[in-house]
Amino acid sequence: MSDHTQEKRAAKTEEMTVISNTPVADGVFRMQLEGTLAENMVWPGQFVHVQCGPGTVPLLRRPISICDVDDQGRHFTMIYRVEGEGTRLLSQKIPGDTVNVLGPLGHGFPIEHRQAGEHVVLVGGGVGVPPLYYLARKLVQKGVNVTSIIGFASEAQVFLDKELSQLGPVYVTTMDGSAGSKGLVTDVLTSGEMDSWDALYSCGPLPMLKALQQLYESGTQEAYISVEQRMGCGVGACLACVCQPSPDAKEKTGRSYFKICSDGPVFDLREVVL
Amino acid sequence: MSDHTQEKRAAKTEEMTVISNTPVADGVFRMQLEGTLAENMVWPGQFVHVQCGPGTVPLLRRPISICDVDDQGRHFTMIYRVEGEGTRLLSQKIPGDTVNVLGPLGHGFPIEHRQAGEHVVLVGGGVGVPPLYYLARKLVQKGVNVTSIIGFASEAQVFLDKELSQLGPVYVTTMDGSAGSKGLVTDVLTSGEMDSWDALYSCGPLPMLKALQQLYESGTQEAYISVEQRMGCGVGACLACVCQPSPDAKEKTGRSYFKICSDGPVFDLREVVL
Amino acid sequence: MTGLNRTETVDRLRVRLGDIEMKNPVMPASGCFGYGREYAQFYDLSKLGGIAVKATTVEERLGNPTPRVAETPSGMLNSIGLQNPGMDRVINEELPWLKQFDIPVFVNIAGTTVEDYVEVAEKISQRPEVAALELNISCPNVKCGGISFGTDPNVAADLTREVKRVSRVPVFVKLSPNVTDIISIAEKVEQAGADGLSMINTLLGMRIDLKTRRPVLANQSGGLSGPAIKPVAIRMIWEVSHSVKIPIIGMGGIQSPEDVVEFFLAGASAVAIGTANFVNPYICPEVINGLPRLLDKLGVNEISELTGKGLMR
Amino acid sequence: MTGLNRTETVDRLRVRLGDIEMKNPVMPASGCFGYGREYAQFYDLSKLGGIAVKATTVEERLGNPTPRVAETPSGMLNSIGLQNPGMDRVINEELPWLKQFDIPVFVNIAGTTVEDYVEVAEKISQRPEVAALELNISCPNVKCGGISFGTDPNVAADLTREVKRVSRVPVFVKLSPNVTDIISIAEKVEQAGADGLSMINTLLGMRIDLKTRRPVLANQSGGLSGPAIKPVAIRMIWEVSHSVKIPIIGMGGIQSPEDVVEFFLAGASAVAIGTANFVNPYICPEVINGLPRLLDKLGVNEISELTGKGLMR
Numbered sequence A, B: 001m002s003d004h005t006q007e008k009r010a011a012k013t014e015e016m017t018v019i020s021n022t023p024v025a026d027g028v029f030r031m032q033l034e035g036t037l038a039e040n041m042v043w044p045g046q047f048v049h050v051q052c053g054p055g056t057v058p059l060l061r062r063p064i065s066i067c068d069v070d071d072q073g074r075h076f077t078m079i080y081r082v083e084g085e086g087t088r089l090l091s092q093k094i095p096g097d098t099v100n101v102l103g104p105l106g107h108g109f110p111i112e113h114r115q116a117g118e119h120v121v122l123v124g125g126g127v128g129v130p131p132l133y134y135l136a137r138k139l140v141q142k143g144v145n146v147t148s149i150i151g152f153a154s155e156a157q158v159f160l161d162k163e164l165s166q167l168g169p170v171y172v173t174t175m176d177g178s179a180g181s182k183g184l185v186t187d188v189l190t191s192g193e194m195d196s197w198d199a200l201y202s203c204g205p206l207p208m209l210k211a212l213q214q215l216y217e218s219g220t221q222e223a224y225i226s227v228e229q230r231m232g233c234g235v236g237a238c239l240a241c242v243c244q245p246s247p248d249a250k251e252k253t254g255r256s257y258f259k260i261c262s263d264g265p266v267f268d269l270r271e272v273v274l
Numbered sequence C, D: 001m002t003g004l005n006r007t008e009t010v011d012r013l014r015v016r017l018g019d020i021e022m023k024n025p026v027m028p029a030s031g032c033f034g035y036g037r038e039y040a041q042f043y044d045l046s047k048l049g050g051i052a053v054k055a056t057t058v059e060e061r062l063g064n065p066t067p068r069v070a071e072t073p074s075g076m077l078n079s080i081g082l083q084n085p086g087m088d089r090v091i092n093e094e095l096p097w098l099k100q101f102d103i104p105v106f107v108n109i110a111g112t113t114v115e116d117y118v119e120v121a122e123k124i125s126q127r128p129e130v131a132a133l134e135l136n137i138s139c140p141n142v143k144c145g146g147i148s149f150g151t152d153p154n155v156a157a158d159l160t161r162e163v164k165r166v167s168r169v170p171v172f173v174k175l176s177p178n179v180t181d182i183i184s185i186a187e188k189v190e191q192a193g194a195d196g197l198s199m200i201n202t203l204l205g206m207r208i209d210l211k212t213r214r215p216v217l218a219n220q221s222g223g224l225s226g227p228a229i230k231p232v233a234i235r236m237i238w239e240v241s242h243s244v245k246i247p248i249i250g251m252g253g254i255q256s257p258e259d260v261v262e263f264f265l266a267g268a269s270a271v272a273i274g275t276a277n278f279v280n281p282y283i284c285p286e287v288i289n290g291l292p293r294l295l296d297k298l299g300v301n302e303i304s305e306l307t308g309k310g311l312m313r
């Protein structure tokens, strides 16, 4: 729902081929999928809707963020945590298997107005970190300076820290202090050690997003969050995934609700009620 | 439900390993499965109840006859036709995959009273032929002379003809005459070209079994048939698979119904109403 | 394919629901397809036999709190509620857009009082884009302690009668399966003037999260849809089609041409596909395209021949 | 595991259904386990929390014609009918055999008139092997035009009252889910003296074979069971448990320890497993064995603490 226009390419379905599917942290897998769909995945922050099994159990697709796309647009990467039946089935796929993917879906992070030399902070938590990686790559390509602050439960859950550190400084936090600094990502933001920044982009669990809203809602700094919700269609038709606009956004947009799958998942931090 | 006692070994479930799974005729596959269960499969005519998929679709197991067991009791063979979803999933299994098998189940063909030198006719139709192969092997081991009459729709559907011909004479019939003689298995039986026989064992589609009943019911020659019915449990608990005893059998056994899965699938030809 | 064959293929799938002609029997089910815009990015909606749009009420409704969907074995639960922008915006913004596809539009209408329904019916049915109303009687009736209109034959019949009085287009009544005796409801609704029936709406179901110990849906319970309910739909359509003469739009778990034929044999004259759109956005055209081959296999020329041709055993 | 731990494990699973003690909450469901003999070849039945045996009638019944089962997405249909050898043979041949396992036996009883039920109840409940009767009220009532006893609150209550009058053991009433308002039936049945409820019986469903154009089941329609109906069962148990005080035996699609806990949170005090026995003959002991670990994971000591502990949202 941002004002910024951004190239959004067509979504379709495709049986994509698994190139790799390997654990990157405790219960977390990285899957690379090949197919023509990848060339449409040009906007970081979008997601795909994935059919995890062949039959009717599980019935619905699962939304997973696009974590990276190769520069030729031939394959993309997603990183997912095994939560329930759907992601468990995904984790059993081996190279050569196919996965039916619907995407790319939704509105990603608005970045076309970013200028070289700006400083952007990426704030991620757990399986909210993956979309930030593709975002970081795109930003760095534009000459934007990127600092990542990524939080996990503990050391065993940490991933993408090394990859992100090749694109800019990375702060890792863990709840138990077993890796990086002990505490929350917001502790880093408020610690004073951060350089000033031009925009913040975030994806992570609801409490994290709420904490960010509390920190920045009343201010004026540019900030975007990617929001999760249980989905049905993933394309804006079923109204499973609605969220409420803030009073301001309601007035500005005339909208009484947003659909996270198609208006989001990325929203202006001040635009939605969490 | 035959009077003859026969060794019936315990049934259990096992994740058996697919050794091979290859087409043997149009839409018909032979699957070899390895596991300790095979050593209990000593009685020809018994069946296994097979879980075709991992989840709840399809939900129920599928009954498939035991077609052969190696002499060491390490693996067994089944031959199945792709009919619907269950057998379709089975046909996609590759060596190394596992299949959950419950068995061996039911009462097989009574053969412990057979004498060397006797002449036995095996009459099979379509996917009713497989259990007759194991039966033929066991009979030949006892020195019994075996003649097989096996019927199929057409040439493309014929299977096990070569294997059976190593155990005795084989008559093939097809509906369209594209292989063997044109017509039904019963045509061979009534043609007069058959030597006289001491017993008949049969497995095949309902119309075939009915024709056999009509031919021999009023006579006194020993004859057994293996009957099919849609099954639930496969072990005699749910009463999905009942059939009616003939008046004689009712009187003799005091039974008002038979369970095909546990009293059968093999019955005396004169024992059941088809 | 030659032009001749193509014409034949089209004709084979043609069905009639009373006065409504459909070039094929498949439409998306209400609530599962929005007003069509989202799926128009995947294919040309004029391929559809028709379209049933989301329940429309007098005023805008915001529906239930989230989470609104949950997964069940071969099914899903939803508690969207009656979220919709209200009839005026539907009339001004959605219906005109749908006109371009030249397919019969079934507008699902809902309310909490008879007056609500009548108001929507009157206004919506005047729009030239509307082929028929689909009366969603599964809604709670606020004047009867919140019990759904669809659970009492007389209440359902009264509502049907009132809506028929004002509607300029045929009225299909969408029956709730959460009833003891669906036959008597269908019969009463037919007597009250319904031009057809849609069945079935969702079964009431629920899931509880073991960790939070709370229902997965914020609304506690929701409507069960998808393949899991197909046998219930088939049974109800079979029973009802043996008791009424008006045409039935069948739905509940359809995801293949085979399912469509099963619904026809049970008594349906057309079908709607709901949940399966979420699994495969192309499901409606794929099912439509698959029908001619299945008819060939079954030795049937026109699909309309199959309606109610299921035989007793 | 040490002896001490083992004792603790056993205690954690203990539940009470009124006066009936069960060492664990899992029993096979009526009709899915015969009288136990077949499954005794797979494991020692004394591992079970109890056993519900097939519906028993006054005289022998031969049930419906075959085919009697059909497959549906995540479910199955059955139309076994009330096939059973009649109460005398159950009393003489089956119950004495079950005695050896020392587990509560729930005898499911059925009939077509109130008198039938009363006769079976009186006779069966005198047997020392019987812990409780399970009143199957889904049967057609021949004196009321074949409508099931279970669909009318007053008919169900009258039947319950008559059976209670003669029964020497607690009476659990097994509710049919094919009703508009299961709460009022549950309440009436409770008022009529029921000691507990079993729910749910099967949903009515049907499948049609495309080739023969006939219903797959010889009886046309049948009862839908298995995972597909779980969300309906959870919803009904949740609703009913908020309206009655008597204990509920929950069933409908259970196939894992997680399912058992979901039923407890919805309001069940024990559970029965039906269809899953056909898929995995060891399912009951496997679920029982898996429960302690799940309780650990959920931080719960005794499973009985979970009954009705599902929270509103």
Ligand SMILES: Cc1cc2nc3c(=O)[nH]c(=O)nc-3n(C[C@H](O)[C@H](O)[C@H](O)COP(=O)(O)OP(=O)(O)OC[C@H]3O[C@@H](n4cnc5c(N)ncnc54)[C@H](O)[C@@H]3O)c2cc1C
Pocket (backbone or CB within 6 Å): A047, A058, A060, A061, A062, A063, A064, A065, A066, A078, A079, A080, A081, A082, A083, A084, A085, A086, A087, A088, A127, A128, A130, A131, A227, A228, A229, A230, A231, A265, C070, C071
């Ligand atoms: C836009 C978006 C992007 C996401 N990106 C990622 C990602 O990159 N990596 C990752 O690991 N996870 C991601 N998630 C969360 C992921 O969708 C869930 O973990 C996953 O759906 C769980 O499915 P399951 O079958 O394993 O679990 P189950 O709990 O068995 O799922 C049951 C149902 O609940 C839904 N569900 C459960 N948890 C969530 C959740 N957190 N959000 C939405 N639906 C949920 C499932 O989709 C399914 O319909 C994303 C979610 C959204 C909405």
Ligand SMILES: Cc1cc2nc3c(=O)[nH]c(=O)nc-3n(C[C@H](O)[C@H](O)[C@H](O)COP(=O)(O)OP(=O)(O)OC[C@H]3O[C@@H](n4cnc5c(N)ncnc54)[C@H](O)[C@@H]3O)c2cc1C
Pocket (backbone or CB within 6 Å): B047, B058, B060, B061, B062, B063, B064, B065, B066, B078, B079, B080, B081, B082, B083, B084, B085, B086, B087, B088, B127, B128, B130, B131, B227, B228, B229, B230, B231, B265, D070, D071
């Ligand atoms: C004792 C016995 C032994 C059998 N041995 C063999 C064999 O060796 N080779 C072989 O190819 N087939 C055999 N069959 C038939 C085989 O069980 C069915 O073809 C198979 O179950 C079809 O399953 P499906 O999912 O592919 O078909 P679907 O039609 O989708 O099955 C739907 C349901 O109907 C049942 N069903 C369908 N056809 C039959 C049938 N003919 N008999 C019993 N149940 C059926 C299925 O088990 C399932 O529950 C045997 C059947 C029985 C009873």
Ligand SMILES: Cc1cc2nc3c(=O)[nH]c(=O)nc-3n(C[C@H](O)[C@H](O)[C@H](O)COP(=O)(O)O)c2cc1C
Pocket (backbone or CB within 6 Å): A232, A238, C029, C030, C031, C032, C054, C055, C078, C080, C082, C108, C136, C174, C200, C201, C202, C224, C225, C226, C227, C229, C251, C252, C253, C254, C272, C273, C274, C275, C276
């Ligand atoms: C998300 C969702 C929303 C629905 N909304 C409506 C609705 O607004 N009005 C209505 O009559 N039915 C509604 N339904 C019911 C469907 O139209 C359909 O009757 C039901 O889902 C069964 O079909 P299916 O199994 O193909 O989904 C909805 C179903 C779903 C899954």
Ligand SMILES: Cc1cc2nc3c(=O)[nH]c(=O)nc-3n(C[C@H](O)[C@H](O)[C@H](O)COP(=O)(O)O)c2cc1C
Pocket (backbone or CB within 6 Å): B232, B238, D029, D030, D031, D032, D054, D055, D078, D080, D082, D108, D136, D174, D200, D201, D202, D223, D224, D225, D226, D227, D229, D251, D252, D253, D254, D272, D273, D274, D275, D276
């Ligand atoms: C084959 C079969 C036979 C059944 N017979 C009976 C019966 O005799 N009496 C009864 O009350 N319920 C009967 N039921 C219903 C079950 O006891 C149970 O309520 C229902 O199947 C739901 O549980 P499930 O999904 O675990 O099977 C039967 C169910 C099946 C599948």
Ligand code: FES
Pocket (backbone or CB within 6 Å): A230, A231, A232, A233, A234, A235, A236, A237, A238, A239, A240, A241, A242, A259, A260, A261, A262
């Ligand atoms: S998931 Fe269907 S509208 Fe968003």
Ligand code: FES
Pocket (backbone or CB within 6 Å): B230, B231, B232, B233, B234, B235, B236, B237, B238, B239, B240, B241, B242, B259, B260, B261, B262
């Ligand atoms: S299949 Fe259950 S008794 Fe035979």
